[in-house]
Amino acid sequence: MTESAIHEILGGKVRLYQRKNSRFWQCSTFLEGKKRRASTKTDSLAQAKDFAEDWYLTLRNKRIRGELLSEKTFAQVADKFLQEYVVMTDGERNKDYVRGHKARLHNHLIPFFGEKGISQVNAGLVQDYRMYRLQGDPNYKPPSRSTMHHEIVTLRQVLKTAIRHGWLDALPDMSVPYRASNKVSHRGWFSPEEYKRLYTATRENIKKAGNSYHRGLAEQLHDKILFMANTGIRPDEANLLEYRDVEIVEDEASGQTILEIEVRGKRGVGYCKSMPSAVRPFERLVKRNEPEPTDRLFPHDHKKQFNRILNELGLKIDRQGNRRTLYSLRHSYISFRLLEGADIYQIAKNCRTSVEMIEKHYAVHLKNSLDATAINTRKPRR
Numbered sequence: 001m002t003e004s005a006i007h008e009i010l011g012g013k014v015r016l017y018q019r020k021n022s023r024f025w026q027c028s029t030f031l032e033g034k035k036r037r038a039s040t041k042t043d044s045l046a047q048a049k050d051f052a053e054d055w056y057l058t059l060r061n062k063r064i065r066g067e068l069l070s071e072k073t074f075a076q077v078a079d080k081f082l083q084e085y086v087v088m089t090d091g092e093r094n095k096d097y098v099r100g101h102k103a104r105l106h107n108h109l110i111p112f113f114g115e116k117g118i119s120q121v122n123a124g125l126v127q128d129y130r131m132y133r134l135q136g137d138p139n140y141k142p143p144s145r146s147t148m149h150h151e152i153v154t155l156r157q158v159l160k161t162a163i164r165h166g167w168l169d170a171l172p173d174m175s176v177p178y179r180a181s182n183k184v185s186h187r188g189w190f191s192p193e194e195y196k197r198l199y200t201a202t203r204e205n206i207k208k209a210g211n212s213y214h215r216g217l218a219e220q221l222h223d224k225i226l227f228m229a230n231t232g233i234r235p236d237e238a239n240l241l242e243y244r245d246v247e248i249v250e251d252e253a254s255g256q257t258i259l260e261i262e263v264r265g266k267r268g269v270g271y272c273k274s275m276p277s278a279v280r281p282f283e284r285l286v287k288r289n290e291p292e293p294t295d296r297l298f299p300h301d302h303k304k305q306f307n308r309i310l311n312e313l314g315l316k317i318d319r320q321g322n323r324r325t326l327y328s329l330r331h332s333y334i335s336f337r338l339l340e341g342a343d344i345y346q347i348a349k350n351c352r353t354s355v356e357m358i359e360k361h362y363a364v365h366l367k368n369s370l371d372a373t374a375i376n377t378r379k380p381r382r
Contacts (some may be wrong), residue, residue, distance in 0.1 A: 001292045009049055014056045016040075016048055027052035031059055072167045073090050074121060074158065074313065075114035078105050081161040097237070097242055104154045108133065113155075118162045123173040126155070130176070158201065188322030189331035190229075192339075194315055202292075221302045223281035225329060226323060230278035232333035232351045236327040237265040243286065244293035263352065270352040302326070334362050 014029045025040045025048035042046040082105070112129050113121055133151070134142045135159055143151070152174055162168035169177040190198060202222040209215035227236055245262040251273065256358055259274035259282055269305060285297060306326060310316040329352070337347050338358075348355045 007045070007049075010051060010056060014052050016045070016052055025052075027055060029056055029059065032063055032348065039336065071117045071119060072162065073114065074116050075110050077118050077162045077165075077167060078114075079111055080165070081158045084161065085157070085183070100150065101154050101157070104151050105158070108151060109155055109158070118168050121155075121159065126152070126172060126174050127177065129155075145352050146306055187331040188318050188320070188324045188328045189326070189335045189362075190315070190328060192336065195332055195336075197313055198309070198315065199229075201313055205305075205309060214254070216288075216298065217302070217305065219284070220298065220300065221305050223285055224298050224302060224326075225306075226281040227278050227285075227297075228326065228329040229332055229336075230275040230281075231259065231261060231272055232330050232337075232347075233261065233263055233267055233272060234330055235301075237263050238298050238326075240264045240297070241297045242294050243291045243297060246282060246297070272350055272352075285323060331362065334358060338362060 005018050008014070009016065014026050014027055016023055016025050023043040025042060025045065026037060027040055027048070028034070028035060028037045031203040036059065038052075040055075042048050042051065067070065073262065082102060084100065089098065108127075112132060116125070128149065133148060137351070156171065156174060159168060159171055202218070202225055206215060206218040208224060209218045224238065225303050228235070233241075241261070243265070247260045249258060249260050251258050252258075256276045257276050257279055258276055259271040259272075261274065263270045269381070282297075285291075289295070303326070307316065311326060318324060334347060336350060338344065344355055344358055348358055351358075
């Protein structure tokens, strides 16, 4: 539409005009590198001038407070991050891991940061977010340290996206203030004696099953424990395993019958070679379930049944106060291999983790990793 009858007020900072086929006056100004318009919703020029003056002063005050933004908002950068992340990590990251980023953004980060300009997301605002999450709603349990860590990781990924596109100069300091370096935690695991008690109890649990349905669940749990403790796969990886991902082979190097497993987890697709003791549980799974190649090995998570047995045995909490879960079977596998003197680099490759993680969380509490001859050496006396 064409404009006519243009009037300027406030020294030319604001223009008033009428569009063709509209009786209302419009006002416009230029602030923060952007032309801004509004309708006065009146056909009286005097009233339109009053409206335009108030409108301009409100915009100017917003600019002074940093609320008038011409830069990208956090929500816009977050959308850009998700677009890139889904495409760039296609097949390299587990879909649940990608969905986790989406959930953290939509449930927590965007509601808090969304309307802020990306340059406003500084160290102080990040700390405000931590306080908001830890004290925000008394009706909900505060998030765990691990949950907060994942949210900050997602936040960092969004800010890195802004840096790549030139919308932000540098990352703010997102470290947790007032806290010393965290104590290195030793992962909860089952000692060989505790592991024997566990699988003996799950075997007896099969005999106690009241009907065929519960017996089937008890058999699945027993074989899942043996399978995980002899492969070292993560619980989420075990839940995603299909029968076509597992193959019984004769290992040329060792001459043993083992399982070769194609693992799909948080780091995409990886490979695992099992201990020989994993073969028999897998054979029982095949015989019992008569599966299709695309069927899941473990369609149930068995958490309640597993926790009940741990509580009955008094094994739910270890001596360091760690709560044992199905994940502890992976920790036990790694610890057992270290106790047997296996090469730590090969363990890391087989478990799809790093040597640093194993040294930090596992090897540090195994007495067999200490060489007494090196520790107790003495200089010869004269």
